[in-house]
Amino acid sequence: MPPSPVPLPALGLIGFGAFGRLVATHLAPLVSLRIHDPFVSDTAFAEAGFAPCGLAEAAACPVVILATPVATLAALVRDIGPHLCPGALVLDVGSVKVEPARIMRAGLPPGVDIVATHPLFGPQSARDGLHGLKIAVCPVRGGRARRVGAFLRRAFGLTVILTTPEAHDREAAAVQGLTHLIAKVLVAMEPLPTRMTTRSFDLVMQAVGMVRHDAPEVYHAIERANPYAAEVRRRFFDLAAQMDGALSEAETACVEG
Amino acid sequence: MPPSPVPLPALGLIGFGAFGRLVATHLAPLVSLRIHDPFVSDTAFAEAGFAPCGLAEAAACPVVILATPVATLAALVRDIGPHLCPGALVLDVGSVKVEPARIMRAGLPPGVDIVATHPLFGPQSARDGLHGLKIAVCPVRGGRARRVGAFLRRAFGLTVILTTPEAHDREAAAVQGLTHLIAKVLVAMEPLPTRMTTRSFDLVMQAVGMVRHDAPEVYHAIERANPYAAEVRRRFFDLAAQMDGALSEAETACVEG
Known part of the structure; x- marks a missing residue:
C-alpha cells in the first residue's frame, strides 16, 4: 500500500478492553492511533495487531477517547489532566452518562471540550458491522457534539441520538x-x-x-x-x-x- | 376450481378460537372440515370463511381435534364421548400435556386412539407460514403418534418432537x-x-x-x-x-x- 499522502490525525485511546478493541479496529483506517492500557500485555496488543504507548503520549492527542470502566474514570481523569492539549476533545464511551459527565466536567482542564457518548452496542452486536447501530451523544462542554455525531453517521453509518446525560x-x-x-x-x-x-x-x-x-x-x-x-x-x-x-x-x- | 376427484376425508375441529382458526386455515385445503364452537357466532364463522356445525357432527369424524381451553377439556371429553366413532383418532393442541393426556385417557371411550400435541407456536409466529416451526407430539393411546408426526412434517414442514407429556x-x-x-x-x-x-x-x-x-x-x-x-x-x-x-x-x- 502506498503511504498516505496526508498524515492521518492522531487519536488517543485509553483502555484496550473488549470495547476499546472494537473502537481501535474501526478507527485504525481513519486515524493514527496512540493506545494506552497498563492492564493489557504487549503480547495481547501484538496479537490484536496494535502497539501500546504511554499514558502521556495517548493523552496528548487532539482527540482522546476514554474506554475504561466507569468506576475508574475519576482516577483516569485526574491522571490525564496534565498531559491534555488546550483545545483537545475528550470523549468517553461508558454505559451510563450522568456520573461520567459530572466527573469529566469537574476534573478535566477548562480549555478541553467534552462529549459523552454511549454506543448502544457491544462486540456481539457489532459483529456484522456498525451500520444502523445506535449511539447516544451528549454535549458536555464546548460545541463539538454535533460534529462528532455527523462524523459517526458519515464514517460508520451509526444512528446518532443527540441527548442529555439525564435523559x-x-x-x-x-x-x-x-x-x-x-x-x-x-x-x-x-x-x-x-x-x-x-x-x-x-x-x-x-x-x-x-x-x-x-x-x-x-x-x-x-x-x-x-x-x-x-x-x-x-x-x-x-x-x-x-x-x-x-x-x-x-x-x-x-x-x- | 374443478371438484376434487376423491372426496376429502372429514375432520372434526372443536374450538374456533385464535388457534382453532389457524388449524382450520391450514387444514382446509386437505380435509373436509366440520367445525363446532358454541361461543362463536355464525357471522364470525362466515367472516373467517367457514361454516359451523353441531357437536355431534364434528365429533363423529374419523379424526377429531380439540382446540378449546385446557380448563374446559374435561367437560368437552364427557360431551363428545357418545358421538365418537370406534377407531377414531382424537388430538388436542393445549399448551400443557400432563393434565390433558390424563383427562383424555380417563374420559374417552376405549376404542378411540389419542395423540396429545402442543404446537410450539401461535398465530403470531405462524404469520409467515408453518415451515420450520415446532410441534410436540405425545402418544397417549394407540399407535398413531408417529403417523401423525410424519403427516405434520410432510404436509406443513413442521419440526416434530416426539415426547411424553411429563417431559x-x-x-x-x-x-x-x-x-x-x-x-x-x-x-x-x-x-x-x-x-x-x-x-x-x-x-x-x-x-x-x-x-x-x-x-x-x-x-x-x-x-x-x-x-x-x-x-x-x-x-x-x-x-x-x-x-x-x-x-x-x-x-x-x-x-x-
Whole structure:
C-alpha cells in the first residue's frame, strides 16, 4: 500500500478492553492511533495487531477517547489532566452518562471540550458491522457534539441520538437495566431447554447470548452507576411479585380439572 | 376450481378460537372440515370463511381435534364421548400435556386412539407460514403418534418432537413459563423506551410482542395447569431476589465515584 499522502490525525485511546478493541479496529483506517492500557500485555496488543504507548503520549492527542470502566474514570481523569492539549476533545464511551459527565466536567482542564457518548452496542452486536447501530451523544462542554455525531453517521453509518446525560440514563435504566437483569437470572437458571422451544423463547435467549459475556464492569455500571436503575429494578420485582401472588391465589381458588 | 376427484376425508375441529382458526386455515385445503364452537357466532364463522356445525357432527369424524381451553377439556371429553366413532383418532393442541393426556385417557371411550400435541407456536409466529416451526407430539393411546408426526412434517414442514407429556411439561414450564412471566411484567411496566434501545432489548421486546396478545387462557394453562410451572417461577424469583440483594449490598459498600 502506498503511504498516505496526508498524515492521518492522531487519536488517543485509553483502555484496550473488549470495547476499546472494537473502537481501535474501526478507527485504525481513519486515524493514527496512540493506545494506552497498563492492564493489557504487549503480547495481547501484538496479537490484536496494535502497539501500546504511554499514558502521556495517548493523552496528548487532539482527540482522546476514554474506554475504561466507569468506576475508574475519576482516577483516569485526574491522571490525564496534565498531559491534555488546550483545545483537545475528550470523549468517553461508558454505559451510563450522568456520573461520567459530572466527573469529566469537574476534573478535566477548562480549555478541553467534552462529549459523552454511549454506543448502544457491544462486540456481539457489532459483529456484522456498525451500520444502523445506535449511539447516544451528549454535549458536555464546548460545541463539538454535533460534529462528532455527523462524523459517526458519515464514517460508520451509526444512528446518532443527540441527548442529555439525564435523559440517556433514564431510558438506559429500563433498556439495559431490564435486559441485563433478566439475562443474569436466566443464565443462573441454566441449563434451560434448547430443543422444545418457542420462537419467543429463542428471541429472549438470543438477547441473553448478546450480553452474557459482557464484562462484569458493564453490568455494574448499568445496575449501580445508573441513578435510575434501582427504581426500575424495584418496579420489575414489585410487578413480578404481584403476578406471582395472583397466580398462587388463583391456584388455591381454582380446583377445576 | 374443478371438484376434487376423491372426496376429502372429514375432520372434526372443536374450538374456533385464535388457534382453532389457524388449524382450520391450514387444514382446509386437505380435509373436509366440520367445525363446532358454541361461543362463536355464525357471522364470525362466515367472516373467517367457514361454516359451523353441531357437536355431534364434528365429533363423529374419523379424526377429531380439540382446540378449546385446557380448563374446559374435561367437560368437552364427557360431551363428545357418545358421538365418537370406534377407531377414531382424537388430538388436542393445549399448551400443557400432563393434565390433558390424563383427562383424555380417563374420559374417552376405549376404542378411540389419542395423540396429545402442543404446537410450539401461535398465530403470531405462524404469520409467515408453518415451515420450520415446532410441534410436540405425545402418544397417549394407540399407535398413531408417529403417523401423525410424519403427516405434520410432510404436509406443513413442521419440526416434530416426539415426547411424553411429563417431559413436555418439564421443558415447557421453563420455555413458556419464563417467556410469559417476563412478558407479563414488561407489559405492565409500559411505556418502555423505543428510541434509545439496544439490539438485545429489541429482541426481548420482539418476544414480548409475540405473546402479549395470547388469550388469557393460554397464560393460565402455562402458569397454572403445568405442574412444573410454580417451581420454575419460584427459582426465577429467588434468583432475582439474590441479584437484587447483591446489588443493594454492593451499593452500600461501594461509594467510589
